[in-house]
Amino acid sequence: MTPSTYKLKHKIQGALRLGRALQLVWQSSPTWTIARILLLIVQSTLPLLSLYLMKVIVDAVSTAIAAANKQAAFQQIALLIVLTGTVNLIIALCSSIAELVNTTQAEIITDYMYGIVHAKAIEVDLEYYENSQYHDTLQRAQQEAYFRPTHILNSLLQLSENTISLVAITGLLLFFHWQVAAILFVATVPGLFVRLKYADQMYHWKRKRTATQRKAYYLDWMLTNSWHAKEIRLFNLGSLFSRRFRQLRKQLYQESLAISKRSTVTALVTQTSATIAVYGSYAIIAYQTVKGTFTLGDLIMYYQAFQRGQSALQGVLGSVAGLYEDNLFLSNVHEFLDLKPRIIEPLHPLPVPRLQHKGIQFQGVSFQYPTSDRQGLKDISLTIQPGEVVALVGENGAGKTTLIKLLCRLYDPTQGSITFEGYDLRCLATTDLRRQISVIFQDYAKYYLTAKENIWFGNIDLPPDDGLIQNAAYKAGADDVISSLPNSYETILGNWFEDGEELSIGQWQKIALARAFLRDAQILVLDEPTSALDAKAEEEVFQKFRQLIKNQAAILISHRLSTVKMADHIYLMEHGRIVENGTHEELMQLGGSYAHLFEIQAKNYR
Numbered sequence: 001m002t003p004s005t006y007k008l009k010h011k012i013q014g015a016l017r018l019g020r021a022l023q024l025v026w027q028s029s030p031t032w033t034i035a036r037i038l039l040l041i042v043q044s045t046l047p048l049l050s051l052y053l054m055k056v057i058v059d060a061v062s063t064a065i066a067a068a069n070k071q072a073a074f075q076q077i078a079l080l081i082v083l084t085g086t087v088n089l090i091i092a093l094c095s096s097i098a099e100l101v102n103t104t105q106a107e108i109i110t111d112y113m114y115g116i117v118h119a120k121a122i123e124v125d126l127e128y129y130e131n132s133q134y135h136d137t138l139q140r141a142q143q144e145a146y147f148r149p150t151h152i153l154n155s156l157l158q159l160s161e162n163t164i165s166l167v168a169i170t171g172l173l174l175f176f177h178w179q180v181a182a183i184l185f186v187a188t189v190p191g192l193f194v195r196l197k198y199a200d201q202m203y204h205w206k207r208k209r210t211a212t213q214r215k216a217y218y219l220d221w222m223l224t225n226s227w228h229a230k231e232i233r234l235f236n237l238g239s240l241f242s243r244r245f246r247q248l249r250k251q252l253y254q255e256s257l258a259i260s261k262r263s264t265v266t267a268l269v270t271q272t273s274a275t276i277a278v279y280g281s282y283a284i285i286a287y288q289t290v291k292g293t294f295t296l297g298d299l300i301m302y303y304q305a306f307q308r309g310q311s312a313l314q315g316v317l318g319s320v321a322g323l324y325e326d327n328l329f330l331s332n333v334h335e336f337l338d339l340k341p342r343i344i345e346p347l348h349p350l351p352v353p354r355l356q357h358k359g360i361q362f363q364g365v366s367f368q369y370p371t372s373d374r375q376g377l378k379d380i381s382l383t384i385q386p387g388e389v390v391a392l393v394g395e396n397g398a399g400k401t402t403l404i405k406l407l408c409r410l411y412d413p414t415q416g417s418i419t420f421e422g423y424d425l426r427c428l429a430t431t432d433l434r435r436q437i438s439v440i441f442q443d444y445a446k447y448y449l450t451a452k453e454n455i456w457f458g459n460i461d462l463p464p465d466d467g468l469i470q471n472a473a474y475k476a477g478a479d480d481v482i483s484s485l486p487n488s489y490e491t492i493l494g495n496w497f498e499d500g501e502e503l504s505i506g507q508w509q510k511i512a513l514a515r516a517f518l519r520d521a522q523i524l525v526l527d528e529p530t531s532a533l534d535a536k537a538e539e540e541v542f543q544k545f546r547q548l549i550k551n552q553a554a555i556l557i558s559h560r561l562s563t564v565k566m567a568d569h570i571y572l573m574e575h576g577r578i579v580e581n582g583t584h585e586e587l588m589q590l591g592g593s594y595a596h597l598f599e600i601q602a603k604n605y606r
């Protein structure tokens with residue numbers, strides 16, 4: 001086998017490896033798929049009947065010209081015309097129904113694919129979202145997932161339809177004139193090569209360009225979203241970003257144009273040779289008819305059969321090339337769907353115990369982010385008991401949030417272990433563990449939904465109207481904010497949607513705090529919970545803090561040392577390590593970094 005034949009065989013095999021795609025189609029819409037197959041059978045056989053009837057009509061007309069009883073001869077022709085018209089009407093009807101079925105099924109498949117992509121996006125760990133390669137993979141999958149399976153189904157049905165027509169027409173042509181059938185094939189094959197080659201080039205280029213394209217999307221997003229709108233105006237960044245966006249788009253467009261140009265030139269050459277071959281065959285058939293080898297009916301049937309044969313063959317080859325291309329691009333979706341969460345769930349998870357004497361223990365925990373070459377946490381050992389308030393303090397980047405991410409099992413430690421009442425976190429089901437932790441990160445989410453839902457999301461096991469929602473709002477000092485809104489708890493927050501009410505940053509923070517308080521968890525983690533609250537609101541939250549947490553274990557992260565003073569135990573972190581720990585008084589007595597920091601902050605208030 002020559003290398004090029006081998007390549008072609010390989011590509012055709014690639015095109016026909018359709019198992020996963022068809023499984024997706026079938027799972028999403030089995031009834032619609034059956035409907036389309038039935039329509040396909042009708043649509044591919046009826047045109048042949050119509051073709052044959054045409055030949056019979058022309059031959060009947062030829063005979064009728066010489067017939068003695070023209071009236072009787074015409075009656076027979078009229079009957080044939082009615083029959084042909086009816087067949088063509090059915091063809092048109094099927095085509096309209098097919099269009100309806102196709103559009104509906106395409107929508108159903110798209111929705112199904114959305115569901116699958118969303119499920120995977122939820123399933124993968126946070127680690128993926130903190131990794132740029134994942135975002136490339138996700139983007140490629142999103143670009144292809146919603147339409148490729150439908151494309152594959154269409155190409156496959158077209159392939160079947162065209163193959164049926166082609167087999168019948170080729171049989172017909174071979175029977176009459178094998179050379180003409182041979183020309184039909186030879187004229188169409190080069191086009192297939194061009195499409196396969198082009199598909200390969202496009203696929204590889206599109207994979208390579210994902211990062212550039214994401215950069216362009218990012219600039220576009222910055223230019224058009226509300227989060228950046230303020231700074232873009234004040235720092236006059238608009239034209240700079242817009243210029244960068246245009247440069248990236250130009251680069252992408254020029255690369256794609258270069259590939260398209262090459263393929264257009266090649267396609268033109270193959271098209272020209274195909275056209276010469278086709279019209280040459282027409283001349284042969286016309287010559288044979290003039291010589292009397294064929295009847296007039298044969299001539300018309302030939303012309304039509306040749307035309308349809310050629311379009312069927314082009315359709316077959318086009319579908320093969322299309323399937324090859326679709327399969328190539330669908331591999332982007334498979335790549336995404338094949339991602340596996342790296343947090344391994346225990347085979348036989350233990351029930352999450354109640355925190356009693358052992359509490360939560362970090363034992364010699366070290367951790368390095370997979371994308372970083374520095375250790376984020378180094379040899380951390382600490383204990384948190386129920387009813388105890390523990391504070392983590394330290395400069396930016398010291399590792400405080402990272403420690404919380406490990407506690408929530410968003411990552412596993414690289415060394416050491418974290419135990420929950422003596423059980424390693426890796427022995428507990430992550431969903432059960434996370435149900436026991438109520439955490440509000442400093443970059444908490446703002447949901448542009450009702451105020452009530454913003455709080456309810458803290459514990460969706462409760463009914464959406466539960467009275468505890470208002471209770472949580474009260475604890476966080478958010479009740480006043482909410483009652484001043486036009487529709488109270490039913491007011492939509494943010495200004496993305498009609499009738500939405502935008503809140504101040506501190507007000508949003510109170511809502512987030514209420515969400516944390518609603519969760520019926522054993523551990524409460526507040527990462528910079530009051531950084532945007534006014535002094536009075538902060539004072540109120542912390543005054544009733546002990547009451548609020550009851551016998552929950554609480555972890556507070558804060559840069560305001562006046563806030564953490566009330567904690568039972570304070571850990572000062574530096575470069576991923578715990579460098580000092582004790583009560584506020586102990587640390588002040590120690591006269592180390594904590595005491596120094598506290599003095600600096602206190603001086604500013606004097």
Ligand SMILES: Nc1ncnc2c1ncn2[C@@H]1O[C@H](COP(=O)(O)OP(=O)(O)OP(=O)(O)O)[C@@H](O)[C@H]1O
Nearest residue numbers: 130369371372376395396397398399400401402403
């Ligand atoms: N997803 C990540 N991938 C790689 N490195 C990270 C990631 N998140 C944080 N880091 C790094 O880990 C270190 C600790 O970050 P962390 O967010 O835990 O600090 P922090 O003490 O909470 O800081 P801050 O007070 O500013 O919130 C920093 O050096 C940071 O650059």
